[in-house]
Amino acid sequence: MFDYTVITSNAGLLWQGLLVTAYFTVLSIGAGLIIGMFMGLIQLSPYRPLTWIGRIYVEFFRNIPLLVTLLWVYYAFPIFAGINITKYWAGFIALSCYTGSFYAEILRGGVLSVDPGQTDAATAIGMSYGQRMRRVILPQAFRKMIPPLAGQSIIQMKNTTLLSMITVPDLLYQASYISSFTYKPMEIYTAVGAIFLIILVPLTLLSRKLEKSGAGAR
Amino acid sequence: MFTTIRNVIAAAAIGLSMLVAPMTAHADDNDPNTVINQIRASGVLKVPVMTGEEPGYIKDRTTGQWSGFYYDFLGEIATALGVKLEPVETTWGNLAADFQSNKIDIAIGVNPNPKRGLVVDYLWEPLFTDAWAILTPKGKTVKTWAELNDPSKTIVVQKGSTMQIVAQALLPKAKITVVEDRSLALMELQAGRADGVLLAVFDALEVSTQHVGDVSLPQPILRNPATLAVARKPGNAGYINFLTNWIQQERSLGIAQGRLAKSWTDRGIDLSILPKEFSF
Amino acid sequence: MSRSSIDQGSADMTATNKTVLRLDRICLQFSDKKVLKGVDLEVKEGEVVVLIGASGSGKTSMLRCINLLNTPTSGSIVIDDEVIFHAEAMGHGRSSIAAAEVNRIRAKTGMVFQQFNLFPHMTALGNVMEGPVTVKGEPKDKVRTEALRLLDLMGLSQHVEKYPRQLSGGQQQRVAIARAMAMQPKVMLFDEPTSALDPELVGEVMKAMVELAKSGMTMVIVTHELGFAFEIADRVVFLDEGLIAEQGAPNDVLLHPTHPRLKSFVGRFHESADLLRPFLEAREAQRG
Numbered sequence: 070m071f072d073y074t075v076i077t078s079n080a081g082l083l084w085q086g087l088l089v090t091a092y093f094t095v096l097s098i099g100a101g102l103i104i105g106m107f108m109g110l111i112q113l114s115p116y117r118p119l120t121w122i123g124r125i126y127v128e129f130f131r132n133i134p135l136l137v138t139l140l141w142v143y144y145a146f147p148i149f150a151g152i153n154i155t156k157y158w159a160g161f162i163a164l165s166c167y168t169g170s171f172y173a174e175i176l177r178g179g180v181l182s183v184d185p186g187q188t189d190a191a192t193a194i195g196m197s198y199g200q201r202m203r204r205v206i207l208p209q210a211f212r213k214m215i216p217p218l219a220g221q222s223i224i225q226m227k228n229t230t231l232l233s234m235i236t237v238p239d240l241l242y243q244a245s246y247i248s249s250f251t252y253k254p255m256e257i258y259t260a261v262g263a264i265f266l267i268i269l270v271p272l273t274l275l276s277r278k279l280e281k282s283g284a285g286a287r
Numbered sequence: 288m289f290t291t292i293r294n295v296i297a298a299a300a301i302g303l304s305m306l307v308a309p310m311t312a313h314a315d316d317n318d319p320n321t322v323i324n325q326i327r328a329s330g331v332l333k334v335p336v337m338t339g340e341e342p343g344y345i346k347d348r349t350t351g352q353w354s355g356f357y358y359d360f361l362g363e364i365a366t367a368l369g370v371k372l373e374p375v376e377t378t379w380g381n382l383a384a385d386f387q388s389n390k391i392d393i394a395i396g397v398n399p400n401p402k403r404g405l406v407v408d409y410l411w412e413p414l415f416t417d418a419w420a421i422l423t424p425k426g427k428t429v430k431t432w433a434e435l436n437d438p439s440k441t442i443v444v445q446k447g448s449t450m451q452i453v454a455q456a457l458l459p460k461a462k463i464t465v466v467e468d469r470s471l472a473l474m475e476l477q478a479g480r481a482d483g484v485l486l487a488v489f490d491a492l493e494v495s496t497q498h499v500g501d502v503s504l505p506q507p508i509l510r511n512p513a514t515l516a517v518a519r520k521p522g523n524a525g526y527i528n529f530l531t532n533w534i535q536q537e538r539s540l541g542i543a544q545g546r547l548a549k550s551w552t553d554r555g556i557d558l559s560i561l562p563k564e565f566s567f
Numbered sequence: 568m569s570r571s572s573i574d575q576g577s578a579d580m581t582a583t584n585k586t587v588l589r590l591d592r593i594c595l596q597f598s599d600k601k602v603l604k605g606v607d608l609e610v611k612e613g614e615v616v617v618l619i620g621a622s623g624s625g626k627t628s629m630l631r632c633i634n635l636l637n638t639p640t641s642g643s644i645v646i647d648d649e650v651i652f653h654a655e656a657m658g659h660g661r662s663s664i665a666a667a668e669v670n671r672i673r674a675k676t677g678m679v680f681q682q683f684n685l686f687p688h689m690t691a692l693g694n695v696m697e698g699p700v701t702v703k704g705e706p707k708d709k710v711r712t713e714a715l716r717l718l719d720l721m722g723l724s725q726h727v728e729k730y731p732r733q734l735s736g737g738q739q740q741r742v743a744i745a746r747a748m749a750m751q752p753k754v755m756l757f758d759e760p761t762s763a764l765d766p767e768l769v770g771e772v773m774k775a776m777v778e779l780a781k782s783g784m785t786m787v788i789v790t791h792e793l794g795f796a797f798e799i800a801d802r803v804v805f806l807d808e809g810l811i812a813e814q815g816a817p818n819d820v821l822l823h824p825t826h827p828r829l830k831s832f833v834g835r836f837h838e839s840a841d842l843l844r845p846f847l848e849a850r851e852a853q854r855g
Contacts, residue, residue, distance in 0.1 A: 079348075082348065084391055118831075139383070142386075143388075144381075144384040144387065144388045145388070146391075147388050147389075148387070148388050148389070156376075174313075175372070184684070186680060186682050187684060187686065189636055189678075189680060189684060190678075190680060190684035190685070190686070190743075190746075191686075192634075192636060192673070193636065193673070193676070193677070193678035193680075193747070193756075194674065194677070194697070194698035194702060194746065194747070194749075194750055194751060195670050195671065195673045195698065195702045196670070196698075196701065196702055197666070197667070197670050197675030198666075200701055200702065204686075204697065204701055205686055208688050209687065209688060212688070215411075224804055233375075234378075234381075236337075236338075236376040236378065242338075245338065245468060245470055246338040246339065246346065247338060248339075248470030248473075249338050249339035249340075249341065249468075249469060249470050250341060250348075250497075251497070251606040252470070252472065252473055252494060252497040252499045254470040254473060254474045255474060255477065255478075
């Protein structure tokens with residue numbers, strides 16, 4: 070009943086889809102980290118307007134479903150701004166803004182979780198805010214943040230499947246496409262599920278290991 | 288400090304409202320040729336293309352090139368307008384949004400629908416007329432619609448399609464399952480959770496070439512006019528007129544029918560299920 | 568037993584007439600709670616001042632005001648003739664001094680914390696080098712030489728490449744002292760430096776601090792250890808509810824208190840001191 074040949078004969082398309090998925094995953098994680106670093110840190114500044122901007126950004130993108138953000142960026146935003154935006158840019162922007170908001174929270178939490186005594190000691194030897202952050206606080210915060218950052222990044226790979234809704238040719242899109250001419254959706258979607266497992270399970274295990282070593286090295 | 292905050296908020300509000308007001312170019316209400324001139328000036332006709340809609344739209348597996356009879360018809364329209372074809376990949380569900388955001392200039396193979404007609408202009412001259420059919424599990428063909436109009440029966444349709452409206456109107460007693468796309472509809476059938484998938488007869492025949500199920504043309508035969516749609520914009524009267532003329536020419540010269548028949552036989556679709564008097 | 572009786576000579580030698588630290592009418596308020604209600608303090612070069620008081624009396628807050636870890640609500644602070652803080656009575660703790668200036672003047676003080684607060688991602692040597700390299704921009708090899716000297720002074724030459732988690736509490740605190748010293752401060756501030764240490768480790772830190780005092784460093788120390796105050800202080804300052812209630816030579820403040828709160832505060836000390844008296848007198852005789 071289960072016809073494996075549809076998988077093997079269309080492996081090329083699946084591979085292309087996987088590349089697109091990987092491409093968007095890595096790019097949006099990168100951009101998301103930059104956005105998250107900015108939006109997370111400005112919430113810790115002593116200037117009220119900056120903390121508001123960071124807070125609003127995080128609540129906005131964290132609470133709106135990614136699909137809604139994606140469709141809005143691709144369809145609605147161009148109408149308001151009067152510009153045309155390709156589905157690739159729309160996907161990249163939506164994914165980055167979304168994951169950036171989660172990274173911001175992780176970063177903010179990481180910095181706050183550093184012992185306040187560290188700030189005291191750094192301040193006492195005359196460090197400026199920037200020097201404190203760079204030399205003392207952020208290095209310690211990052212160590213603590215790696216497990217939740219890794220976890221969020223793994224989730225991001227699953228988030229990219231939403232791009233298929235605007236016909237970006239990711240893995241899920243290819244699955245739908247292949248099903249459309251082979252009429253064997255079961256086999257194809259099973260293969261896609263397996264591909265995700267093969268990639269994400271080892272990464273999840275690695276992330277767990279990082280968690281343990283992070284907690285141990287206090 | 289309070290006044291500066293107020294100023295900041297006021298400035299932001301103004302800025303935001305500018306951002307929010309749609310900045311689409313306003314077509315002149317008085318000139319019926321605005322839209323058609325815009326298209327000709329741009330040099331391209333933006334048309335929707337989609338996967339999972341063979342034989343109307345076909346995406347080549349290796350080159351990614353588009354073909355299929357819908358695409359070919361759109362190509363002819365583009366030639367008649369003197370512009371090139373620009374395919375914009377999308378889905379049936381996103382068509383309305385594509386029109387709204389000006390991503391496409393035309394849609395083909397759509398069925399006139401009063402509710403959608405509030406937002407989109409349909410051309411009432413159909414390009415061709417096919418019929419509604421049912422794809423059933425193998426060996427379970429049906430002869431009439433009445434057989435399916437029963438609470439024990441489950442029919443699958445694609446979300447947002449005319450199939451959904453037809454099923455709800457024609458088979459009110461049956462259970463209707465709505466799915467995202469054609470391949471998921473077939474999964475319902477294969478999983479044994481459906482007694483039939485409602486499809487246009489040619490789509491059903493296309494599917495059956497892959498030995499997924501049997502095609503039935505239930506009585507009474509229900510015709511399904513397939514036509515064109517364009518965005519409702521001021522100044523599109525000339526555009527609509529042009530397209531109507533084009534459709535009439537295609538039909539009167541038998542071009543449309545000839546192309547359709549060729550494209551279906553090329554795909555290996557067996558048209559013998561259709562009664563002899565059937566003409567599209 | 569008291570410093571003033573034995574080390575009278577060296578006390579005169581190390582204390583000069585130059586004022587290195589002055590606090591004027593320092594008030595500190597946290598939302599609705601007044602922690603400091605107008606504190607004046609003048610510390611001369613080479614002087615060792617010990618702050619004592621009950622929990623909540625404001626002694627730690629006062630210490631933290633000196634290097635602006637706490638920002639006073641009003642008052643002024645002068646370190647080595649430079650104003651590091653100045654705010655009028657109605658100000659909301661906003662000083663007229665620019666942040667960069669504050670950081671620079673702050674580096675003239677060194678602070679040692681109850682919880683050590685060493686940077687865990689750097690070695691002992693790294694901790695000591697960090698201030699001069701990052702804040703002062705001094706060349707690394709010069710800083711390294713000096714850092715090694717300070718660590719040697721603290722008796723930690725064997726441990727310079729170790730990370731804080733590999734060191735005992737007493738060793739960590741000595742590294743902290745070296746770290747503060749690396750910035751060549753004019754005043755060293757100690758916030759209950761031995762409170763978090765196991766009893767057997769307290770001694771080594773106290774010894775390091777006594778050596779520091781002997782070398783002429785100006786020190787302000789907050790501590791519970793009244794016996795230590797005896798050993799090291801030129802002046803003892805008793806805080807009660809945000810105000811200096813009594814101050815003077817250790818002998819006077821600790822043995823002949825006049826303020827009622829001070830009396831009950833040192834009363835308990837006297838009780839335990841009575842138990843220890845024979846042992847302490849015996850040790851004094853040995854030194855004699």
